[in-house]
Amino acid sequence: MTLALLCLHLAVTGVLLPRRLAGSARLQARPAAGAALWLALMASFTVALLLTAHHALEPFAHPPAGLLGLLPHAEPTGPVLPHTHDWWLLAAGGALSATLVTAVGLRTGRARRRHRAVLDVIAVPDRRWGALVLEHARPTVYCLPGRRSRVVLSRGALRLLDERQLTAAVAHEHGHIRGRHHLFRLPADTFALLLGPLPLARLGRSEVALLLEMAADDAALERVSRDELASALCALATGDASARKASTGGATLGATSTGVLARVRRLARPGSGRRRLTWRLGVSVLPLLPYLLVCAPYP
Numbered sequence: 001m002t003l004a005l006l007c008l009h010l011a012v013t014g015v016l017l018p019r020r021l022a023g024s025a026r027l028q029a030r031p032a033a034g035a036a037l038w039l040a041l042m043a044s045f046t047v048a049l050l051l052t053a054h055h056a057l058e059p060f061a062h063p064p065a066g067l068l069g070l071l072p073h074a075e076p077t078g079p080v081l082p083h084t085h086d087w088w089l090l091a092a093g094g095a096l097s098a099t100l101v102t103a104v105g106l107r108t109g110r111a112r113r114r115h116r117a118v119l120d121v122i123a124v125p126d127r128r129w130g131a132l133v134l135e136h137a138r139p140t141v142y143c144l145p146g147r148r149s150r151v152v153l154s155r156g157a158l159r160l161l162d163e164r165q166l167t168a169a170v171a172h173e174h175g176h177i178r179g180r181h182h183l184f185r186l187p188a189d190t191f192a193l194l195l196g197p198l199p200l201a202r203l204g205r206s207e208v209a210l211l212l213e214m215a216a217d218d219a220a221l222e223r224v225s226r227d228e229l230a231s232a233l234c235a236l237a238t239g240d241a242s243a244r245k246a247s248t249g250g251a252t253l254g255a256t257s258t259g260v261l262a263r264v265r266r267l268a269r270p271g272s273g274r275r276r277l278t279w280r281l282g283v284s285v286l287p288l289l290p291y292l293l294v295c296a297p298y299p
Helices: 001-019 025-029 032-058 085-124 155-160 163-179 181-194 200-221 228-240 243-244 260-268 278-294
Strands: 124-126 130-134 141-144 149-154
Touching: 001 032, 001 124, 001 200, 001 278, 025 032, 025 200, 025 260, 032 085, 032 181, 032 200, 032 278, 085 130, 085 149, 130 155, 141 155, 141 163, 149 155, 149 163, 155 163, 155 228, 163 181, 163 200, 163 228, 181 200, 228 260
Parallel strands: 130 149
Antiparallel strands: 124 130, 141 149
């Protein structure tokens, strides 16, 4: 019974829900909450996968004790003590997940440091825009997030965009930096690296990236209008399409690196700006749901 519930949970979170949620206008209306929801689904799937492996290897070692099994000191006494509160399993899984995320983060961090060192040599600071200017014809705007963050403009972008469009593009990049969006992308990228063919991994990675771009768009709307931001995105996207294909190993976040058409359509919809986060409880409960299934009593 327990194993069947866990397998059902894996199917729902790993396949059915991702296909249902991909491109959801409701998530796009609350992009930061939407990205958190995708990450909560990944965490829930990981916990369920660990518990499923454990119960498949030892199917009779830990009979369900109900929700009281969550409380180590509230177990009933008897000849057979249920041990459904195997916190060590979750701790080991958490440690392994943290190790993998840290490894990916270190690799990305090294790439970011190398990129920043090169920029500090070849780029010219522009005090007006608070950014580094590259002598390059391609119109591009991006940021290097982290403790020593940088916003980068190319000379082509300065020639292509007018003042309000540049303000919009720079505000978008500062939205990435203030929101620490690179930290949201790190677990999604790690999950996709390990479980790439799974719909939750494949769709989740792209959806998290898109939702974080939309969150940065919302941050930019504090300084510019929707029309100004949309025009900046369109100008950068059409100015040089090949610039968007360059691979930077996830070290940078670019204004037109992800989902420009979807973002422009969103900006055209009335009332699609920032809203209050209302799903905190659901996001918090999702990673614990597999453990609650394990603790469910026999019927």
